[in-house]
Amino acid sequence: MQNLVILAGNVGATPEVRTTQGATKITQFSLATSRPKRDSEGKILKDDSGRRVEDTEWHRITCFNGVGKTVAQYVDKGQKVMVRGRIHYTSWTDSENIERYGVEIIADEVTVLTWGRQQQGDTQDQSDLDDDVPF
Template sequence: MLNRIILIGRTTRDPELRYTPAGVAVTQFTLAVDRPFTSQSGEKEADFIPVVTWRQLAETCANYLRKGRLVAVEGRIQVRNYENNEGKRVYVTEVIADNVRFLESANRGSVSTNEGTSNGRGSQSNNQDPFADDGKPIDISDDDLPF
């Protein structure tokens, strides 16, 4: 049996960090994942999927994720239920993430999985193409190609 999910989407709000009575960090946020088709009226639709992270991953998400950030989430689907104040059984389906990858930097310019690291190009902005000003052909021999 297998319960594995991979999602790519944007956070709908800043993550909410809490601690259990035992001191374990837990973060909740919602991921908006576009559907691969449009509605009959031509509008894009999305699913809004609740995500839960635990321990160190929860603290990292709380510190670095913000509303609107593009992320990839790997984890498993969990369905839990509880009885609300009115005595009615409520079912909750959520993704328990064990890996969250930040797919863009805070300034939304480039793909990055390491927050706060330099791109190795001095003061050059992360939004710029590092090869844009070169204009020279790239010399690649047939021996360099893997096929």
């Protein structure tokens, strides 16, 4: 059996990089995925202006090593990315001795689906680059 997750969505904030005591660099960012909200008959709901109503879920994405370094360098808030990785569940006891639980996606690969303003404005010739670039 395999623990495999594939998500495509919008980056919610600029990725944050931290370093553990063992000198491992960890890059984390939030990813929003959306799907249309449906009524009890399965029809897509629309608001008063005719736009479809969506359910949005937020995912915590964690990257290590080269993937994390590249994400920190090239990924920014608002970009569309696809993440391939695995689900990881965690539990800990907080400072008030309450048991807490969390879930994150450990990314094995992050593919940029849209480039941010910084990369689009580069003077570097990007004609050799594909639209989708996996890290």
